[in-house]
Amino acid sequence: MSEPLFGAGRVEVAPGAVHLPGWLGAGSQRDLVRRCREWARGPGGMARHRMPRGGVMSVRMTALGWFWEPYRYARTLPGGEPVPPFPPILGDLAREGVAAAFGAPPGPGDPPYDVALVNFYDAEARMGMHQDRDERADVPVVSLSLGDTCVFRFGNTRTRTRPYTDVELASGDLFVFGGPARMAYHGVPRTRPGTAPAGLGLEAGRLNITIRASGLEPE
Numbered sequence: 107m108s109e110p111l112f113g114a115g116r117v118e119v120a121p122g123a124v125h126l127p128g129w130l131g132a133g134s135q136r137d138l139v140r141r142c143r144e145w146a147r148g149p150g151g152m153a154r155h156r157m158p159r160g161g162v163m164s165v166r167m168t169a170l171g172w173f174w175e176p177y178r179y180a181r182t183l184p185g186g187e188p189v190p191p192f193p194p195i196l197g198d199l200a201r202e203g204v205a206a207a208f209g210a211p212p213g214p215g216d217p218p219y220d221v222a223l224v225n226f227y228d229a230e231a232r233m234g235m236h237q238d239r240d241e242r243a244d245v246p247v248v249s250l251s252l253g254d255t256c257v258f259r260f261g262n263t264r265t266r267t268r269p270y271t272d273v274e275l276a277s278g279d280l281f282v283f284g285g286p287a288r289m290a291y292h293g294v295p296r297t298r299p300g301t302a303p304a305g306l307g308l309e310a311g312r313l314n315i316t317i318r319a320s321g322l323e324p325e
Contacts, residue, residue: 116207119260119271122246122287124207129280132303135252138315139307141193142224142252145170148190150183152226164231165294170196171221172320177240179221179320196222200248200317207246207282217243217319227256227312233294235259235266243321246284251275252313255301261291277303 117125130138145168146152152166155175171192172179183189200219205211212219221241225233238247258281261270270291275281283290297312 117273119273119281120283120287120290122285123260123283123290124281125273125275126203126206126280126282127276128278129203129206130250130278132278132305135278135303136305136307138250139252139313141195142313142315145190145193145224146226149185149187150190152224163233164227165233166226166228166231168224169221170224172322174221174223174240179240179322181324192220192222196315196317199250203248203250203280203282203317204246204284206280208284212245212319216245217321219245219248219317219319220322221318221320223316223318225314225316227254227294227297227314228310229297229299231294231311232296235261235270235291235293237263237289237291238316238318239289241318241320241322243319244284244288245319245321246282246288248317249275249281250315250317251279251281252277252315253302253306253308254310254312255298256294256312256314257296257298259293259295260287261293263287263289263291266291274298276301277306 173189197219201211255276
C-alpha cells in the first residue's frame with residue numbers, strides 16, 4: 107500500500123491509549139478489506155469460538171501467525187494444520203501506527219509483532235469487556251477498523267465496570283494502547299449498521315484487525 111496515511115488529529119483517550127481517526131486512506135482500506143477476504147478463505151476460516159463457560163462468541167475470527175482461542179495461543183489450528191503466516195504488511199502497519207500514536211516506533215529490543223486477529227462483526231455481534239493478557243510481551247496493541255462504525259468501550263485496568271470511555275471507531279480509524287493502558291479492559295457493546303463508506307468492498311458489517319506481539323518462542 108503506497109497511499110499516504112491520513113488522519114484527523116490525535117486523541118488521547120487515556121494515558122497510553124490513543125485514537126487516530128481516519129488514519130487509513132480509502133485505497134488502503136479497500137486493499138485491507140481485499141486481504142481480509144483472502145485470509146478468511148484460508149485453512150482457519152472465520153470461527154466463532156466457544157468460551158470456557160460454554161457460551162459462543164458472536165464475533166467471527168481468523169488468526170494469523172499464531173492461533174488464538176480463549177485463552178491461549180497455539181502454532182497449529184484445531185485440525186492440526188499450520189496457522190497461516192503473519193503478513194509483513196500488518197507488522198509494518200503496526201509499527202507505523204505506534205509511531206503515529208506515540209511519536210516513535212517500538213524499540214529495537216521489543217519483541218516483534220507476530221500475531222493478528224481478524225474479527226468480523228455483523229449487526230448483532232458484540233465483544234464483552236476483556237483484557238488482552240495472553241501475550242508475554244508488553245508491546246502496544248494496534249487496532250484497525252474497516253466498515254461499519256462501532257462503539258468501542260475503553261475501560262480501566264482493575265475492573266470490567268466503570269470508569270470507561272465510549273469511543274466511536276469508524277472505517278480507517280487507528281486505536282493503539284500500551285504502557286499504563288496495555289492491560290485495560292475493553293470491548294464493543296454495539297455497531298452501527300449501514301455506516302460503512304461506499305466503495306469499500308464490504309457491503310455490511312465491521313472488520314477489526316488487532317495486531318499484537320505475542321512474545322512467544324516458535325514451537
